[in-house]
Amino acid sequence: MPAAPFDYEAPATLADALDLLRERGEDARPLAGGQSLVPLLTLRLARPRLVVDLDRLHELRAVRRTPGALEVGALVRHRALERGEGLLALCPLLQEAAALIGNARVRALGTVGGSVAHADPAAELPAVLRALDGAVVLRSARGERVVDAGDFFVGMLTTALAPGELLTAVRLPLPSPGAGFAVEEFSRRAGDFAVVAAVAVVELDGGAVARARVALAGVGPVPARLDRLEAALRGERLESGAIRRAVAERPLEIDPEGDIHASAEYRRHLAAVLTARALERAAEAAGRAIV
């Protein structure tokens, strides 16, 4: 089905884009790579009066290094993450996660900002942002604010973005050198959204876990962090099976709902399987880094 008619603007500067978004408020929707918005338009699940194409805003393509963190512009495409272009190579976790996004066509057009602002509960990058304790940079005609990922994702496809506000960048604190990471996901079909995905980051100290972080996608309306498991893993030594036991010992602090692709029960099972796999692989990678 073709989209319902809408006006189209492609402002040349961020200031112009923010002015348009402020003026038109709820009637306007920003367009980045179009991988989420365009299907919503053609299915007529979204019927904005105005589409503000951000494609000319080159300032949103920048990647900057700040002390201990990487700031990735909203218009950086998944393909650039996947290839670890330029400074993005500093965070190879992005490479592994981005390679799992959709298919090559989606990755060629889809953007970091688009994925994070769309906030699909099964998407990879929001989970990465949560796992790394990242934040998002939001700009409006009134100014800029920085919101922690934990506060940004409010519900299913719902974020803390206010009307007139634009997500311009994500901030990713870089794991310590020597940290290990892994992304594990399960989907029904190649290239689909994950049913469940797990992102793990593990830092070791002398063969024991100094800090483990796990974020899950697909187990609730927003990406989940497993605080209790993370706490339980602290100080755990990595002999064989320790992680699997730790995961199996306690129910994961998630409350998934069932849908046509998987029952709640099966999602919970997948979450445990993928959490263990991701943590084991991340710990192994961290172990190798020490040696």
Add this chain to the structure above:
Amino acid sequence: MAESPAATRERLRVVGRRLPRHDARDKVLARTLYAADWQMPGMLEGAVLRSPYPAARITRIDTSRAAACPGVAAVLTARDVPHNILWTDVPGQTSVVGPLRARVQVLADDQVRYQGEAVALVAAETREIADRALELIDVAYEAQPGVFTTEDALRPDAPRVHEEGNVLATWRVRCGDADTALARAHAVVEQTYRCGLIDHAYLEPEAGVAWIDADGVVVVRASTQVIEHFRDVADVLGLPHNKVRVIGPYVGGGFGGKEDVTVEVFLGLLAYRTGRPVRMVWSRQESLLARPKRHPFTLRYRTGAARDGTLLAHRIELTADAGAYAYLSALVLLYATVTAAGPYRVPHVAVDARAVYTNNPPTSAMRGFGAMQMVLGYESQIDQIARRLGLDPVEVRRRSALRRGDRLPVGQALDTHVAVAEAAERAWAALGPPRAPSSPRHRVGRGLACNLQPYGRLVWLRDWASAWVGLEADGSVVVRCGVPDVGGGQASSLCQIAAEALGVEPDRVTVHIADSALTPLAGTTTATRQLYMSGNAVLVAATQLHDEVRRVAARLLETPVEQVALADGAATAGPERRVLLADVVKECARLGVPRSHLGVYHAPAGDPVDLERGGGRVFPDYTFGAHAVEVEVDVDTGAASVRRHVACHDVGRAINPQSVEGQVQGGAVMGLGYGLMEEIIVDRGVNLTTSFASYLIPSALDVPDVEPIIIESGDGKGPFAARGIGEPPIGPPAAAIANAVEDAVGVRITDLPITPEKIARALGLLSGG
């Protein structure tokens, strides 16, 4: 004396060649004008208003606001349709349910019976206006209780989907004494299987354009497998049949989904009402929501075997969900009933089959047409018997495999080659030595499944096809044949057959297809019948033409006719004597010898048989095959993936081996999707899977390279001893995968699709049982 297959192959010049299809280049370059690509001056856009309820009474429809909308040319409801019923005749129905119940209302009058049923039509200047007009039609519905499972539909107090009751059709087969044989059998396996509701999911959704031509004929150019639907359009409009013409452009996939009427009648109504060209293109959502789908079946099998694995008896109960309207359900059920015992000699068989109305989406034709659903039953059963008795899967099948001369449980004797055992052996052997799992958490297993699928229609339909073959003055060849080409190479195969018969290269043949006014009717592109039927019709016409031309050439060459051969665009009698075909054609013209012929091919015909008493021939013939797969199962997640897939079928003769392999690979992949992931999910009549994000079909990354093995037995009822191959390859994959999963991880999945969650549950990985 019959020529050996090898000798025939040697003699054939064009048939058997791997030729790129003449239509392929245009399709790749986007030059082909598919149904939706057609544009005409002043063309309106048509759209359909569909019921949001699966069961409701329509208490009021007010179209005044929509009709007043600027740019709206017509708004039609049931009252505006001259004859608001489409009929499907089901000859030979043996139950008390008569043929006249196979009907569907064109537009819902006072009752809707499924979500997505058409309620009103709009034609407007633009699609945008048409969509707005749909929103302005005010329909008051009074929701009613519906029935959404066959079990519920069969309860005595169930709401009736149609006044006559919820049982639409029943068939029975009785051959031998199944109960006694089961009581005496050494091994008995009893199991219930369920196969799901799936969609055809072709690339091209339903589309077409209709207009009134200068002679007042209503012309419908639509994506269809059946140009004979001109009759349905005429009946609904109340016009003589000769005042409606259907043109069938190249179709972007049909698979049975364009066998019933889709847009044709709606377009005819809108064009007739407005006097203007009208285009209608259904969206993917509309296609997934509203068009008839594949029948879900519940299959109950009790199977008995001797100590050595020889099959002795089946007692089979089949229940099909026909959805809200009959469409072709009674026939689909008949195919299921006839093939339910599989390609095996089983002396004692009892089948009780019924199709039941529900308020689910209607079900009708889809590639495999009832016969393919049965494969899950009979091939799961034979595998479990082999497992129970510790027998090799090939050996147990070889022991009971049908052979020429054997009878099916309905009494039909097989009078051509039957390659079941050979196909099973070759497919299984081609898997080669087992390969190691790709990780410690993976288990590898293998599965085999054989099948039979009729090609050609029921003999009591007295099927026929016609084609016209002519020679032009320059020696080029024209074929006219009413065959719709749905992407299977139907048109280019006819070129190859005519070229072979007339001794010219295929590029000297032009084929005009699928125009009910201008091409001789060849019947439907369904039932694996077109190569068989229209191929034979072309061969009849071309052979007559060949014989005439050869006689005239003999005169020109002053040679006895037996010494003249047509080859390479000329008539020759030895190396020295040669005359160009063009010159022979001119001589024909001078002599008044016809340069064209209408060929008619009549399939073997017969009276309706009483299946229950083992009446005899039901179909002209069958295609036999076997698939072998190797799957890998992740024992943590339950995910099964197919790593190897070998598909072997006897096609009698491959007219174009490239097209045959394409059919085999496409069918295997479609069957794999059916086995592993495809499922229209309907929750109390509401379809939850109306996009390709929710209705999963396999992508190229989800399937292995399917390795085709083509057996050319040189025996079949099509042209040059070909057998049909359109439907057969979709049959075996799901059962082969189910068998391989049990081989890998020891659990038997009986419900399709075989999802990771079902395997995980069977493996006991999920706590809640």
